Amino acid sequence: MLNERCCLAVLFWLGMIEKARRHFTQARHLHESDPADWEKLQDVEMHLGRSTDARKIGDWKSALREADAAIAAGADSSQLLRALRSEALLRLHKLEEADSTLTSLLKLDKSLLSWTAAKLSGMLVESYVHIVRAQVDMALGRFDAAVAAAENARLIDPGNAEVGMILNNVRLVARARAQGNELFKAAKFSDASIAYGEGLKYDPSNPVLHCNRAACWWKLDRWEKAVDDCNEALRIQPTYTKALLRRAMSYSKLERWADCVRDYEVLRKELPADTEVAEALFHAQVALKTTRGEDVSNMKFGGEVEMVTSVEQLYAATRSPGVSVVYFMSSVNQQCIQITPAVDSLCSECPSMNFLKVNVEDSPTVAKAENVRIVPTFKIYKDGARVKEMICPTLHVLRYSVRHYAVSSS
Incomplete structure (x- = not known):
């Protein structure tokens, strides 16, 4: 019975719920089961089902909560649950945490893991993991890696329509970004903004494309539009330093000094050794005090004590x-x-x-x-x-x- 329980525990741990259920049913027929194991199995099944149902309707907070509950119930090395968790974090704009969740999945002991024929909404679990990886990579600006991950998913699950659609979108976004970069390097900023916009048609929540287009608006002296794109990039990825810097620079051009100072203060904490940020913050503070009618004659930049x-x-x-x-x-x-x-x-x-x-x-x-x-x-x-x-x-x-x-x- 000890061996049976150990086997069942491993199946729980790996998130192989269907195998765990068959194993438990067989053990119960042989009178070698434990009621506590049955309750644990039901608990994991319940949370996994709720998580997948929430994913279908785009309720990402519930999907994340239920995936975490299933993992806490014992399925902490489940490939499916970790991928579900990562996708939910991605949709909730917690990109770094989504990335670290996938990284932890890849660090699991491969000798204990075996991809199964289990599916999620018709997609093989192994393929689903690669699809989530592709979308996280794309959101974090790793476009080549995103295409490679999506292509791996297609090789594993060639007949799945969702995989084919996502692969096509990833390729189109990566192509638009590459075209935009080439046009930007050629100083064709208006054309570059259009190229980045094409990519956003297929991935509206891509912070890199929003930030890149903001750089185009900056070059075209369209600072309000630059602020808008930076706002969107930061809404999706609040820790995006490059977008914060471009917004601060745009606020400076618009003479929105209070907003400008606020952004540079955040950047100063994140980049304490960056003298250009320090100097920009100083000049913004001087400008803000000047608009308030305050005396700035005693203010100096980078002076000694x-x-x-x-x-x-x-x-x-x-x-x-x-x-x-x-x-x-x-x-x-x-x-x-x-x-x-x-x-x-x-x-x-x-x-x-x-x-x-x-x-x-x-x-x-x-x-x-x-x-x-x-x-x-x-x-x-x-x-x-x-x-x-x-x-x-x-x-x-x-x-x-x-x-x-x-x-x-x-």
Whole structure:
């Protein structure tokens, strides 16, 4: 009976539900079955059925929920369930997670897996996995890989109409993208936009084609249309950095400075070493403050931390419009030595903020005027008013506080 239960457990694990049912029925006739196994089988069957039914009507949230439930019930190495999960994630615009789900499927122990004749809506499971792979690859811009995956599906399941239709669409989209790229390289931006648009007829939710067409609109000075295409690309793939950058650039041309600053702030966090993004953010912040009638004379890009040696110098800086961060330090204090590089880094990361440094050994009068007895001490001023004071903060607290006021000052 132990061997029978082990065999049944493996069938569950691989998601071979029909085989598991036949095996259980045989074991029950031989009085070697366990009621708990029967309940487990029914549970997996129920969730798998609900997931496939939800797929038929395009209810992708339910399809994902039920596939996850079936996997949790024991079928965690089912090729069908993982492919269902990946397709649902793709339709829900969670592209990276869809991709990682398929990658985990490919990493399963091949010696334990055997493709079966099981079908999903008339499509062989092996073919279905390749079809999902093709669509995920296409959404992530891997067009050649998408065509190859769809062709593999056709070889496995040559008579299936759905496989043939998807293969045809994948080929047409890949061809449109290639044509658009060639036209773009030739500076034929209007023709390139039409080519990318042809591809979108067959795959309306392809973020790469939307982003590529946005690049065409940018070159044609049609920045509103560029924003529209970037919005669509980001709706489908919210983490699409290239689309976010193109939208920020378009907002700049349209002088929509608040939107522009918001996008560049996100890009700054994602690309902290990109000096071009940092500079673009700075100029957008200056433009936004200018439209609000704020004084921007003290704003500088990428400057070093300014050394303060007098009370007058400190007051002149902290009472000016904008945000100033004052760092009280000592050149012999170990904690100051450790945190100073982070202060220099923050100065570069937040170019719209004014960073000041007071060496309490060289300028004791300034330290006394500010009642600073312990170093490192940080004080943040906004429009002349002190809004934050931190004594010996951790690096995490310092970064969080500085970035908080950097955003709120935009």
